Amino acid sequence: MTSCDTIAAIATAPGRGGVGVIRISGPKAQSIAQHITGKLPPIRYARHGVFIDPNTQDVIDDGLCLVFAAPHSYTGEDVVELQGHGGPVVLDRLLHHLLQLGARLARPGEFTERAFLNGRIDLTQAEAVADLIDAGNQAAAQAASRALQGGFSKRISPLTTALIGLRVRIESALDFPEEEIDFLSDPQIAKQNQQLLHDFDALLAETEQGVLLREGMRIAIIGKPNAGKSSLLNQLAGEDRAIVTDIAGTTRDVLRAEIQIDGLPVHIIDTAGLRESDDPIEQEGIRRAWVEIEQADVILLLRDDREQYSPHDKALRAQMPAKPLIEIHNKIDLTGGIAGFNTERRILNISAKTGAGLPELRSHLKQLMGFKTTEGGQFIARRRHLDALIQARAEIAAAQTALTDQKAGELAAESLRRAQMALDQITGKFTADDLLGEIFSTFCIGK
Ligand SMILES: Nc1nc2c(ncn2[C@@H]2O[C@H](COP(=O)(O)OP(=O)(O)OP(=O)(O)O)[C@@H](O)[C@H]2O)c(=O)[nH]1
Ligand SMILES: [Mg+2]
Known part of the structure; x- marks a missing residue:
């Protein structure tokens, strides 16, 4: 999926700073930037030069220009970065010209949203970008960084694989009704499902810790009056x-x-x-x-x-x-x-x-708060991840009952299908549009 419009935004924090960065992403990123910089540097090279007003040819600022070509960029699209001086007026002037040249002002988080939609990162990584920026303490920053490197997704992936494996076995048995009876009495299947439940419990515990890291633990002090x-x-x-x-x-x-x-x-x-x-x-x-x-x-x-x-x-x-x-x-x-x-x-x-x-x-x-250092290290997580995992676990437990007690292959298959959908919501393989809007709207502009 590639967007047809080109977006631009000031990527550095508002106010004055040593350096100010403007990001442009989309099919026209290079041609728009060229009107400002004259010549563009080769892909992935930085070149120092002046940024000019395309109408008057006045020099607005000078700085570095960097070009990343699709798909090897943050968003997966053509991206140009202009790094000039970090004054609000200078940056606003540059941005104004980029918009006049046909770019659109990016919505909050739209660069990261495009990175997600173009398959550069999954949804847990996109969320980790915001969590890393918002991290209020070292532990949260470290955990967000781990999630950004794919630490959370790597924990989910084997569960998805196991789940799919089990679904394939059950569903293929359903296609051959005469084999279904044998299959349902195969203790291996229920055992695998049981193992899956254990793995989910472990991941749930880790995810709970990840949520605590992000949101903090709520501790209520209670007791009789004057207790202190x-x-x-x-x-x-x-x-x-x-x-x-x-x-x-x-x-x-x-x-x-x-x-x-x-x-x-x-x-x-x-x-x-x-x-x-x-x-x-x-x-x-x-x-x-x-x-x-x-x-x-x-x-x-x-x-x-x-x-x-x-x-x-x-x-x-x-x-x-x-x-x-x-x-x-x-x-x-x-x-x-x-x-x-x-x-x-x-x-x-x-x-x-x-x-x-x-x-x-x-x-x-x-x-x-569970601060034992886990093997792969702790990753940051959100309540929606926890909710999805709880939902998936409930479905797998239902599948277990369907297999062992009810001997109902169809019910088990349906539960496992729903469990996979819940898991896919975490990584964003399957996600409702309004959820995406909700997630990315909390980002800052230019990220
Ligand atoms: N000696 C001593 N006095 C304490 C200690 N903790 C609290 N106090 C005293 O106990 C009284 C009540 O303390 P608070 O902290 O106001 O108690 P509280 O539980 O918040 O009381 P309420 O707000 O009325 O419910 C105060 O005079 C405190 O100075 C302690 O560890 N040692
Ligand atoms: Mg009190």
């Missing part, structure tokens, strides 16, 4: 973000702090103390706390170490949703408790005042 929740938020954030007083019910609204633990993004959420209250403001705060509990990836359930474990505590613990939860006893500076994990009681002792036990908390949170 806001004090803990302040300790973790390294600054006084939340108001701390000895009045029970100080925090009434949800408070957030974005922090990094060894470069990993974490959203810390401080909530109103959970108790029965007649105060409508506090009631609303408590309602919001419960919303955060539902949405959190991890819950820190905080208690004052001086207090006895009460039926109320027990009831609160029982109300917690099934997700990672760390029970923390705070204020050990007052009780003489020993900082760190008490494995016997399965609680973590800390002091939000002195910071004791905080290193253990940080390293435990890091562990929860």
